[in-house]
Amino acid sequence: MALLAVNNLSAFYGPIQALKGISFSMEEGSVTTILGANGAGKTTTLRAICGMVRTEGSISYLGNEISGKPTEQTVASGVAHVPEGRGTFTRVTTEENLLLGSYTRRDKQAMKEDLETVYTYFPRLKERRDQQAGTLSGGEQQMLAVGRALMLRPKLMLLDEPSFGLAPLIVEELFGILKRINEQQKVSMLLVEQNATLALNLADHAYLLETGTVVISGTSDEIAADETVRRSYLGY
Amino acid sequence: MASSDQQMPGTRANPADSYELFGVKMPALRMAAILIGIVLALVLPLIVSNFAVFQMTQVLVYAIAVLGLNLLTGYNGQFSLGHSAFYALGAYTAAIMIDRYDIAFYWTIIPAGIICFVGGFLFGLPALRLDGLYLALATFALAVATPQLLKYEHFEEFTGGVQGIDVFKPDSPVGFLNADQYLYFFVLICGGLLIVGAWNLVRGRTGRAMIAIRDNPIAAKTMGINTSLYKSVTFGVSGFYTGVAGALGAIVAEYVAPDSFTFFLSVWFLVGMVVGGLASIPAAIAGGIFILYMPNVSEWVIAQFFGNDPSAKALIWVAFGLFLIFTVYVVPNGLAGLVRRFIMMFARRPGG
Amino acid sequence: MDLFLQQTLDGLATGAIYASLALAVVMIYQAIDHFNFAQGEMAMFSTFVAWQLIAWGMPFWFAFLICLVLSFIGGMLIERIVFAPIHDAPVLSHIVVFIALTLIFNALAGFIWDFTIKEFPSPFPAKLPFETNLIGPHELGVVVITLFMLGLIYAFFRFTSVGLAMRAAAANPVSAALVGISVKKMLALGWGLAALVGAVAGMMIAPKVYLEPNMMLGILLYGFAGAVVGGLTSPGGAVVGGFLMGVLENLAGEYVIGSELKLTFALVVIVAVLLFKPAGLFGRVVVQRV
Numbered sequence: 077m078a079l080l081a082v083n084n085l086s087a088f089y090g091p092i093q094a095l096k097g098i099s100f101s102m103e104e105g106s107v108t109t110i111l112g113a114n115g116a117g118k119t120t121t122l123r124a125i126c127g128m129v130r131t132e133g134s135i136s137y138l139g140n141e142i143s144g145k146p147t148e149q150t151v152a153s154g155v156a157h158v159p160e161g162r163g164t165f166t167r168v169t170t171e172e173n174l175l176l177g178s179y180t181r182r183d184k185q186a187m188k189e190d191l192e193t194v195y196t197y198f199p200r201l202k203e204r205r206d207q208q209a210g211t212l213s214g215g216e217q218q219m220l221a222v223g224r225a226l227m228l229r230p231k232l233m234l235l236d237e238p239s240f241g242l243a244p245l246i247v248e249e250l251f252g253i254l255k256r257i258n259e260q261q262k263v264s265m266l267l268v269e270q271n272a273t274l275a276l277n278l279a280d281h282a283y284l285l286e287t288g289t290v291v292i293s294g295t296s297d298e299i300a301a302d303e304t305v306r307r308s309y310l311g312y
Numbered sequence: 313m314a315s316s317d318q319q320m321p322g323t324r325a326n327p328a329d330s331y332e333l334f335g336v337k338m339p340a341l342r343m344a345a346i347l348i349g350i351v352l353a354l355v356l357p358l359i360v361s362n363f364a365v366f367q368m369t370q371v372l373v374y375a376i377a378v379l380g381l382n383l384l385t386g387y388n389g390q391f392s393l394g395h396s397a398f399y400a401l402g403a404y405t406a407a408i409m410i411d412r413y414d415i416a417f418y419w420t421i422i423p424a425g426i427i428c429f430v431g432g433f434l435f436g437l438p439a440l441r442l443d444g445l446y447l448a449l450a451t452f453a454l455a456v457a458t459p460q461l462l463k464y465e466h467f468e469e470f471t472g473g474v475q476g477i478d479v480f481k482p483d484s485p486v487g488f489l490n491a492d493q494y495l496y497f498f499v500l501i502c503g504g505l506l507i508v509g510a511w512n513l514v515r516g517r518t519g520r521a522m523i524a525i526r527d528n529p530i531a532a533k534t535m536g537i538n539t540s541l542y543k544s545v546t547f548g549v550s551g552f553y554t555g556v557a558g559a560l561g562a563i564v565a566e567y568v569a570p571d572s573f574t575f576f577l578s579v580w581f582l583v584g585m586v587v588g589g590l591a592s593i594p595a596a597i598a599g600g601i602f603i604l605y606m607p608n609v610s611e612w613v614i615a616q617f618f619g620n621d622p623s624a625k626a627l628i629w630v631a632f633g634l635f636l637i638f639t640v641y642v643v644p645n646g647l648a649g650l651v652r653r654f655i656m657m658f659a660r661r662p663g664g
Numbered sequence: 665m666d667l668f669l670q671q672t673l674d675g676l677a678t679g680a681i682y683a684s685l686a687l688a689v690v691m692i693y694q695a696i697d698h699f700n701f702a703q704g705e706m707a708m709f710s711t712f713v714a715w716q717l718i719a720w721g722m723p724f725w726f727a728f729l730i731c732l733v734l735s736f737i738g739g740m741l742i743e744r745i746v747f748a749p750i751h752d753a754p755v756l757s758h759i760v761v762f763i764a765l766t767l768i769f770n771a772l773a774g775f776i777w778d779f780t781i782k783e784f785p786s787p788f789p790a791k792l793p794f795e796t797n798l799i800g801p802h803e804l805g806v807v808v809i810t811l812f813m814l815g816l817i818y819a820f821f822r823f824t825s826v827g828l829a830m831r832a833a834a835a836n837p838v839s840a841a842l843v844g845i846s847v848k849k850m851l852a853l854g855w856g857l858a859a860l861v862g863a864v865a866g867m868m869i870a871p872k873v874y875l876e877p878n879m880m881l882g883i884l885l886y887g888f889a890g891a892v893v894g895g896l897t898s899p900g901g902a903v904v905g906g907f908l909m910g911v912l913e914n915l916a917g918e919y920v921i922g923s924e925l926k927l928t929f930a931l932v933v934i935v936a937v938l939l940f941k942p943a944g945l946f947g948r949v950v951v952q953r954v
Contacts, residue, residue: 151844163839180844444755453934456885457927623778629771636764640757
């Protein structure tokens, strides 16, 4: 059974249709990336999975239909969303942000362990654990967002443009950590990225969206080798 | 009666004009409605009881006050919970002029209006820096503070303190009208002039600027509209209208006293505006009718269940409150919006 | 000097009431970006409920607690039933609904308990255990109870996970949903808390001003003034602002303007602060993106 199966999914912002019946699926343990230009519908796809926009069609997670479910329920069943712009709770501390990530959980001992795990992945967050989260740098806030998502002990992590606005060195560090998280914590990832090279490096599968429809799909090696993708999105 | 729909800049025509309702062109329909209204307004007071005439006069007074509030909130987007203060200012101005200075009642109306224009303009200046909710809060404070201010002992010489001032209804100088009818027609003429004035204001450049400021103040500024000036002037004009209503109201009620001008009076005006409909001039009249007759109708209904129990009267206000909530949920554009929707359901473009 | 101290301490007692109302106003403002103009009437209604319970023979503190529970539930219900459906409606709609609630509570109280003034018992002993003419027993009791309640609330928000969740939901509802917080539930809880705080304020002030449906309007105005002075984005600031307004009210009334223009004083404070320092003492200025 696929971890996530999206079938003929359409999404609407009011009367505007942003997704036009797309279909794709993910296996457990995989890293899948959705590529495309601005406005192609990448963020909308992630929002649709979390029940943040009006949808038609089917979204199946672990065999259960989650389309139309309220966001809180989907999150509680193990889908963590690292949103565009990080979504940091700026006026509480770093550690409080992380604790909020585990809000839906009841297993106190495991939560404590997970907090330490997050600090191991992101030692800089541990340094700043009692600082107001709004004072963290962009890169640190991005790590905080990922750490917060990790605190859910998610099966599936949705990441919306994690490289946005970050310096290349920080991005490299971050993506290295993401790879480790995927392998060590067995967290599947659905990654939306404009930076195609970076994304194809991390992911094993890729889908290319253009104005709400999937135009190309395949393994990341296949996509990276594809002529049109190379010209339009990889720049060579 | 389709009215005051937003206009395209540069044109003077109402876009609804090309429609027909049951075969009759809209402008003609509107004319007919206005004529019927005028005829009723002129004829009814001659045939109904004095008390009914008194009530009709009150409706007109409230309608003018609601119109004032609507100019500010409906057309210009500035919230005010404090119009009871302007009404009080107008009322006391008239009462003091009549009682302390023996000035004839008809000379008091314009000064009351002017004083309230100045008051409104002055309050409008600091209000420029306050938006939406904050302005509502500031005007709320104004309304709550007003009765106490009116009772202030150092003003007592003028205001009559807690007792207030008694004013006497003028006698009718013409034989065929009694005092109530005479006063009614006086108020009607004032009201008519004010309505025509508002209509012109709203239809012209000023009105378009006001509406532009309401809908998108930043865009309005970039179009070269002096938003500060317009907003303050609108506050002043709004104060003028409500102040005139206050002056007229003082004469109709035959007295002014601080506890007549509490925050709850502002609430009445708000109710009249919301139920009648925002940004609509006929709505003001509907609002005035509602303010006056709703309590009576409710009282009657309540009396059926509770007899003459005086505390049951308080349920009228519960009904008012529920009505307000109902309006916000179901008919957010008020009665005027309801009428518009109804007409548009049946209106057709000829040949289409 | 004695007079000054007396006025100040007495001002702290009324300030405690204003601080409570200011806190309730700011809590709701942080959650939904609107002012609860009906806060005073809700508090008044709660106080009447408590009065009724006491009149039926319940001991004071028992009635007090039951009243708090009922107010909490009532606040939650109001949020769910009246405000949830108009969550995205324009500002004027919200203002109208708040005003409608004001009307309804005021009239219902008048209908059920009529408009005559009633006495509300003070739960505090008639004499202080120590000698002083600086502050009365009721006033001291009010300050103690209020500080205790404020302390509990602070601890709730600072140290419990629900408190943290409520803060998160108010600050960033989208992110809150993404960590599984039901923003709807948090809103309802916030309203419940605000109603509870208001009820405490009402029951504390009623012995002094006598219980009748119109008792809270002026007090609410001072509560708003406290919130504005303290900073509408800062609950702690609102509390400080409330206490400050209580003291200022007394000092201004004693030394400057006499006791008759107190409401005008509040009006001037509100307008002046909103004009010249809209963030208040402790708040942040909210920058509007164009």
